[in-house]
Amino acid sequence: MVACLIVACSNNTTSKKENDSSSSSNSDGPFEMSVMLNLHTPEVPQDKLEKLLEEKTNTELEIQWVPDGNYEERVNTAFSTNTLPDAFLVKTEQFVQFKDAIRDGQFWEIGPYLEEFENLSKLRESTLENSKVDGGLYSLYMGRPLSRSGLIYRKDWADNLGIETPKTIDEFYEMLRAFTEDDPDGNGKNDTIGLTDRGNLGTFVTVFSWMGGPNRWGEQDGKLLPEFMFPEYKEAMDFFKDLHSNGYMNKDAQVTSKTDQQEMMKNGTAGAYIGSMQDVHGIYQDAKVINPDVSFDVHNYIEGANGEFGLRAIPGYGSLIMFPKSAITSEEELKEVLKFFDYLMTKEGANLLIWGQEGEHYEVVDGRADVIDQDKFDVEIKPYTAFEIGEPMTNGRYESYYDYEPAAKATELYKDNDNYVVNDLSVGLDSETYIKNAGTLDQIIEDATYQYIQGQTDEAGFDAAIEKWKEAGGEEVIKEYNEQWSK
Numbered sequence: 001m002v003a004c005l006i007v008a009c010s011n012n013t014t015s016k017k018e019n020d021s022s023s024s025s026n027s028d029g030p031f032e033m034s035v036m037l038n039l040h041t042p043e044v045p046q047d048k049l050e051k052l053l054e055e056k057t058n059t060e061l062e063i064q065w066v067p068d069g070n071y072e073e074r075v076n077t078a079f080s081t082n083t084l085p086d087a088f089l090v091k092t093e094q095f096v097q098f099k100d101a102i103r104d105g106q107f108w109e110i111g112p113y114l115e116e117f118e119n120l121s122k123l124r125e126s127t128l129e130n131s132k133v134d135g136g137l138y139s140l141y142m143g144r145p146l147s148r149s150g151l152i153y154r155k156d157w158a159d160n161l162g163i164e165t166p167k168t169i170d171e172f173y174e175m176l177r178a179f180t181e182d183d184p185d186g187n188g189k190n191d192t193i194g195l196t197d198r199g200n201l202g203t204f205v206t207v208f209s210w211m212g213g214p215n216r217w218g219e220q221d222g223k224l225l226p227e228f229m230f231p232e233y234k235e236a237m238d239f240f241k242d243l244h245s246n247g248y249m250n251k252d253a254q255v256t257s258k259t260d261q262q263e264m265m266k267n268g269t270a271g272a273y274i275g276s277m278q279d280v281h282g283i284y285q286d287a288k289v290i291n292p293d294v295s296f297d298v299h300n301y302i303e304g305a306n307g308e309f310g311l312r313a314i315p316g317y318g319s320l321i322m323f324p325k326s327a328i329t330s331e332e333e334l335k336e337v338l339k340f341f342d343y344l345m346t347k348e349g350a351n352l353l354i355w356g357q358e359g360e361h362y363e364v365v366d367g368r369a370d371v372i373d374q375d376k377f378d379v380e381i382k383p384y385t386a387f388e389i390g391e392p393m394t395n396g397r398y399e400s401y402y403d404y405e406p407a408a409k410a411t412e413l414y415k416d417n418d419n420y421v422v423n424d425l426s427v428g429l430d431s432e433t434y435i436k437n438a439g440t441l442d443q444i445i446e447d448a449t450y451q452y453i454q455g456q457t458d459e460a461g462f463d464a465a466i467e468k469w470k471e472a473g474g475e476e477v478i479k480e481y482n483e484q485w486s487k
Contacts, residue, residue: 036089
């Protein structure tokens, strides 16, 4: 099936363009453009939207759809065989691998051209800065909210127990205790827990940020250090160790999947979930089948002991589009490619790409897009969302309409989160040591964190893990980051 889904790109793009005059911007015919995107759906989408985009932009598109699970490998293969298309998506974690090739002049620097395009020039400056390499811009970003994190909780349980929405870390702890010990569902059984968690430390680092911790790397006494060397990290570990030992959370969190984590919210086992607040929509849809009276709410603001609130921010993008010189051989061709993406940032282009055709795929309700037929939308439109450039605030497209109030509230709280985000100070810095040893280094700290939370080690044991991290290359990572940080 994978072989059928991947559209071959073995023909050299450069040769094709050199032998086909229709690719010239001076031709009256459509501009030929190849793109590679990751596919999150089981099947390649119907080409209806592709044809509409071609018509709107006088472009002939060749889209190579690659299953998401194979995407990074496919990109690496295309790069090594010099068969990358005109534009291709690169995931955030893979982008760092291309920095040497960028410095070697293998990709177009597009920053100087953006002001020539009415819509691309509107891209968010802070997000552009986060994606630059050595001060130069080599990609267009696919925008994401800086932080989607927040709390989803059982509103009916809280009402039953007379609990208000928690505003502080102590109030949050008390909610989790009560959800575990005070029979929130009123069935007379000891069958509930406060928090459902899963094995990626995502919940942990969110609470850590509430407590005032940095985002992966922070500044301490003028030096850049990893988050686990800050006192708030141990405070967060103590908090979770308490939850774990008292049974206020699922004790198998380290090996719990996201599906199983959400299932505990749906089936009435757990009362609180930390993650993307928009998850409340899917959780509610399934939970109401089991319990029609179930109710949830979402919340984003929980202060730490210092009376302040912070949230980890992503760089503002989920993935990037890059433009290899092996495929785009002239400035003239580059401008034609950027012209296509400029259309995708018009309100018309962005809505067409994300929502399809009004009246057929969606309708506008209260200034938002409401999908008419989800199955039709999933087949014809949804895969193309990987193509989006910018975000609603810059491309003007409609946001999603939700008739479920907590889901609509979540969208607004995403925007409110922007006021409290904490940035990762290592964004834009390079460490060859970390690139080579990231898996090992990250695993040392993740394992030690879970061991502490589960009572399998103490503070001395965690400190020993930090020393192990340093010896495995961490000390060199600190050095490499700080050499750039001090400039």
